[in-house]
Amino acid sequence: MSTQRYQALASSSAFKTSLIVGLLVLGIAGFAAFNMEHEGHYITGMSNQVVWGIPHVFAIFLIVSASGALNIASIASVFNKDFYKPLARLSAVVAIALLVGGLAVILLDLGRPDRLLIAMTHYNFGSIFAWNIILYTGFIGIAAIYLWTMLDWQVERFKRLAGIAAFSWRLVLTAGTGSIFGVLVAREAYQIAIMGPMFIVLSLGYGQAFYLIVIGLFMDERQLSKISERLSRLMVMMILYGLAASVIYHLSNWLLFDARQFEHYLLYSETVFPLLLWGVHLVIGSILPIWLLRSGSGPIKLILSGSLVIIGGIAQFYSLIIGGQTFPMPLVEGYEATSSFFDGVIVSYSPSSWELMLGSGGFAIALLLIVFCLRLFRLLPVDR
Amino acid sequence: MRIFPILLLLGITQLQAAGLFGPDRDANGNIVxxxxxxxxxxxxxxxxxxxxxxxxxxxxxxxxxxxxxxxxxxxxxxxxxxxxxxxxxxxxxxxxxxxxxxxxxxxxxxxxxxxxxxxxxLEMIENAKIDEQPFTSGKPYTLLKSSDLQQ
Amino acid sequence: MSQINQYRRKFLGAASAAFTGLSIAPGILLQTVHAKANDEAVTSKQRWGLLIDTNLCEPGCTDCIDACNQENGLRDIHGPETDAQWIRKVTLKHQKTGHVLNMPVMCQHCAEPPCVDVCPTGASFKRADGIVLVDKHICIGCRYCMMACPYKARSFIHEKLTDQLPHAPRGKGTVEGCTLCVHRIDRGENTTACTQACPNGAMTFGDLKNPESEISQKLAQHSGKELRAKLKLDTGVRYQGIQG
Incomplete structure (x- = not known):
C-alpha cells in the first residue's frame, strides 16, 4: 500500500490575495456588525414582519453547506473509496470553516450578541434551536477530532470510527437545521416532513461547490488534473439531486399541502421570487454549471461553476426564508385582513448594505480559516 | 501626621455637603x-x-x-x-x-x-413629558396613536 | 418585614371586603374574585384571558390601542415597520359574503404557545396563571419566537429606547409582546388597559378557570372562537361574532 504524501500551502499569490480579501471583507463586516448593534436593527431592512433577513440567508446557507463539505471525507472513510482519501483532510477543514463562518453571522445578527454566555448556559431543551446550538458546537468538535485522526498517524486507527461519527452527526445537524423551519406550524412555507430531508440533499451540492472553489484556488494544476474530471461528474450529480429535492418541495406544497397560493407567489407572481427561482437558481445556479462542468475541466471552470452553484443556492434560500416571511398568514379562514401591522398583505423587504456587509463576513471568516489551515497543516496531496 | 490628610478630606467633604463643590462625594471621591x-x-x-x-x-x-x-x-x-x-x-x-x-x-x-x-x-417621567428631549432619531417625543399609522 | 406585614394586612382586609360579593348597585353583582396579594406567587388556579365581542368593536375606533400604548409607554419611533405594536386593530372582510369584522388582535396567550416551544434560552415562558411573557433578562434577540407566532403578536425592539415606564421595562435587541397588563394583575386589579378603555365594553377580562367569572359566564352563554383554531393552541383570547 502506497503512502500518500501531503504538503502545506506555499506563500503563493493565491494565499496572499485570499488573506487580504478575507481580512478586508471581515473588517467591513465587523464595522457593519458594530453599527447594527450600536444603532439597533432599524438601520437594516429587517422589520417586525421580516425578522430574519439576508444575514440569516447567508448564515443558514453556510451552515447547510458546511455539513455537505464533509461529504468528500465521508465518501473516503465511511464508504471506503480510495480515490477520495487524499482529498478527505481538506474536506473536514472546509466543513469546519464554513460552519464557524455561518455561526458568526447568526451570532452577530442577534439583538443581544453580548449575551452569548446566556445562550450557552440557558437551554430550553424543548427548542429545536437550542438543540442546534449543541449540534453545531458538537460538529466542530467531532470534525476536528476526525481531522486529527487523518493528520496524526498515531491515532490513525480511529479514523474510520471518527469518520462514521462525523458523518452521522452531520446528517442529524442538517436535518436539525431544516427542522428550524419545519417546526414553524404558523407558516405555510415550511413543512416538517420535507424541510429536514431537503436540507440534507441540498447540502451535498452546496458543500461540494465550496470544496471545488477551494481546490480550484489552492491545489496545483497537476494534482487537480487527476481529480477534476471525477469531481466534476460528482458535482453534476449533486446539482441534479438538489434540483430533484427542490422539485419535490415545490410539488408537495402544490399538491399535498394547503400551500398552493404560496407556491403561486414563489413561482409565478410579479415579485422577485420567480426570477430568483427560475432565473438564478435553475438557469444560473444549476443548468449553467452543469453545462460548464461537462464541457471540460480546469481550475477556472471549477471555481466558476462552484460560484454559480453557490449563487443559485443563495437565491433558493432567499426565496425560502424571505419568501416564507413576506407571504401573509391567514388570521380567520375565509376572511381578508387589513391592519396597521401589515396583516393580509405581502410585506416588502429590501436588504440594507449593513446586512449584506455583515453576511459576507461569514464567507470571509470561512475563507480566512481555510487559508490559515492550508498554510499551517499538510492538507494538499502531492505525488510521492 | 497621618491624620492630617484625612482631616483635610473630611473638611472638603463638609464643604461639599454645604454645596460649595458640586455633588456630594464620599471619602473615595465617588458621588453619593x-x-x-x-x-x-x-x-x-x-x-x-x-x-x-x-x-x-x-x-x-x-x-x-x-x-x-x-x-x-x-x-x-x-x-x-x-x-x-x-x-x-x-x-x-x-x-x-x-x-x-x-x-x-x-x-x-x-x-x-x-x-x-x-x-x-414614574412621576418624574410624566412631569418631563411635555418638553422631553427628542429621540436619537431626531423625531419628537409623541405617544403612538394607531390612527397615525397607515391603514 | 414588619412594614410588609402591615401592608399585607391592610391589603387582605380590603380584599376580604371584596370577597363578600355584595352588590354596589341594583343589577350589578360583584363577582367573587380572588384578588392576588403583592407577595403571593401566581398559581395555576387561575387562567387569565380575554373575550372580544367583534359585534361591539367599532370600525375606526382605536381606544384600546391608544390605551395600551399609553399604559406601556409604546411610542412612534421609526415607522410602522419597526415600531412595537402589542395590540392592533384588524379589519376582516369575508371573501364571499362580504361580512366585515373588526377586532383587536394581541398575544393570544396560548396554553400551548409555539413561541415558548422554540425559544432557545427559555426567555419566552408561560406563567402559572397562563400569561405568556418574555424574560428580557435572558432574551438574546434571536427572533425565532416571532417566526413561530401564528398571530404576529410579538415585536422586536429595533432601536435604543429612552423614558421607559417603571412598570413596563423594554429595551433594544429584545422581543416583547402583550403582557396582559401583568403589572395590574399582580397588583390584584381585575382588568387590563385595553379592556378598561373600550367604550362599548367589547372586551372582557377574567379568569377562564373560574366558572363564576364574567368571562366564563359569557363564554358559557354564547361560546367564543379561537383564531387559527386548527393549530390547536388553546388560546386565552377568544372572539365572538365570527361567522362560519
Missing part, C-alpha cells in the same frame, strides 16, 4: 446622591456587597411568580435613591451623578439594567 428615605432595606455594608444578589433574586421572583413587594424591587431603589439635586436636576443613568453610576463607573463594572428599566420614578 442623597436618598429620600431614612434607612435602606439592609445596612450599607450589606447593600454594597450584596445588592446585585438581592436584585437578581427579586427579579426572578417578580418575572416568574409575579411577586411585586417593595423590598429589593429595582423600582423602589430608584424611587428612593434617584432624587433631584439642589438645582432640581435629576441625574440620568448615563451620567456620573446617577446613584448606580457613581460607583459602577469608579469600579468599572458596566450594567445594562437601564437599557430597559426606568432610571427615574
Amino acid at each position: 446622591p442623597t436618598p429620600k428615605g431614612e434607612f435602606c432595606i439592609e445596612p450599607a455594608e450589606v447593600m454594597r456587597r450584596d445588592h446585585m444578589n438581592l436584585l437578581l433574586h427579586k427579579r426572578d421572583q417578580t418575572v416568574y411568580d409575579g411577586i411585586r413587594t417593595k423590598k429589593a424591587s429595582l423600582n423602589e431603589c430608584i424611587a428612593c435613591h434617584v432624587t433631584p439635586d439642589e438645582t432640581g436636576k435629576v441625574a440620568r443613568a448615563d451620567e456620573e451623578e446617577f446613584f448606580c453610576s457613581s460607583c459602577h463607573v469608579a469600579t468599572s463594572v458596566s450594567i445594562d439594567c437601564f437599557d430597559c428599566h426606568a432610571d427615574r420614578p
